[in-house]
Amino acid sequence: MKFAVSNTPIDVAAVRKAVADNSCGALAVFEGWIRDHNEGQAVVRLEYEVYRPVAEKEGARIIDEALEKFGVSHALCIHREGLLELGEVAVIVCVSSPHRGEAFEACRYIIDETKTRLPIWKKEHYVTGGSEWVNCEQCASAGHSHGDH
Amino acid sequence: MKNTARYFALFREQTGCESETIDWAGGTAAELFQLVAEKHESLKTEAAALVAINDEMAGWETVLAEGDEVLFFPPVAGG
Numbered sequence: 001m002k003f004a005v006s007n008t009p010i011d012v013a014a015v016r017k018a019v020a021d022n023s024c025g026a027l028a029v030f031e032g033w034i035r036d037h038n039e040g041q042a043v044v045r046l047e048y049e050v051y052r053p054v055a056e057k058e059g060a061r062i063i064d065e066a067l068e069k070f071g072v073s074h075a076l077c078i079h080r081e082g083l084l085e086l087g088e089v090a091v092i093v094c095v096s097s098p099h100r101g102e103a104f105e106a107c108r109y110i111i112d113e114t115k116t117r118l119p120i121w122k123k124e125h126y127v128t129g130g131s132e133w134v135n136c137e138q139c140a141s142a143g144h145s146h147g148d149h
Numbered sequence: 150m151k152n153t154a155r156y157f158a159l160f161r162e163q164t165g166c167e168s169e170t171i172d173w174a175g176g177t178a179a180e181l182f183q184l185v186a187e188k189h190e191s192l193k194t195e196a197a198a199l200v201a202i203n204d205e206m207a208g209w210e211t212v213l214a215e216g217d218e219v220l221f222f223p224p225v226a227g228g
Binding site: 091 | 157158159162195197199201204205206220222223224225226227228
C-alpha cells in the first residue's frame with residue numbers, strides 16, 4: 001500500500017513502521033492537522049469528502065512519481081475522510097531513504113501534489129455555526145489574493 | 150447521445166443533485182459542463198475545477214463517447 005484513505009484516526013506509529021528499513025538513515029514526516037482558524041474565522045471542525053475511486057488511483061500515482069523522481073526507498077500517504085475535530089491528523093506523509101535530502105524533497109512533493117490533484121474537499125464548520133467549502137490552494141495558484149475574501 | 154454527469158462537494162450543493170443523465174448532441178467535457186451550467190443556474194464555472202471520465206482524470210477538451218460518466222470536481226482542497 002502506498003496511498004490510502006481512512007475514515008478512522010490515523011495510527012502515526014504504524015505509518016512510520018510501514019516505511020521502516022535498515023538501509024534507511026532518514027525518515028521525513030509531514031502531518032497535516034486540523035487548525036482552529038482560517039481566513040480570520042474560528043473553526044470548530046472540518047469535514048473531508050473524498051471520491052475514493054479516483055483519489056486512491058491518483059494518490060498511488062503520486063507516490064510512484066516521488067519514488068522515481070527522488071529515488072527514495074519507501075513512501076506512504078494516508079488521508080482522512082469524514083468529520084474531524086481540532087488537533088486531529090488529517091493527512092500524513094512518511095518517506096524513508098538512505099539520506100535526508102531526498103526524503104525531505106519527496107515528502108514535500110507528495111503533500112503538494114496531494115493537495116492539488118486528488119478529488120478531496122474540505123468543509124470548514126465555524127464557531128458562528130456557518131460552514132463553507134475551502135479552496136485556498138486553487139485561489140493561490142490562480143493568483144487570487146487571500147485579502148480578497 | 151447520452152452521458153452521465155456527476156457532481157461533488159460544492160457542485161453537488163449548487164446543482165442539488167448527485168448525478169443526472171444528459172441527452173445531448175455530444176462534444177467535449179468542457180462543453181458538457183457549459184450545458185449543465187445553463188441548466189443549473191447556481192452552478193458556477195471555477196477556473197481550478199477538475200474533470201474525470203470513467204474514474205480517470207481527464208482534460209476538459211476530451212471528446213466524450215456515448216455512455217461516458219463525467220465527474221465534475223470543484224476546486225480540490227486536500228491536506
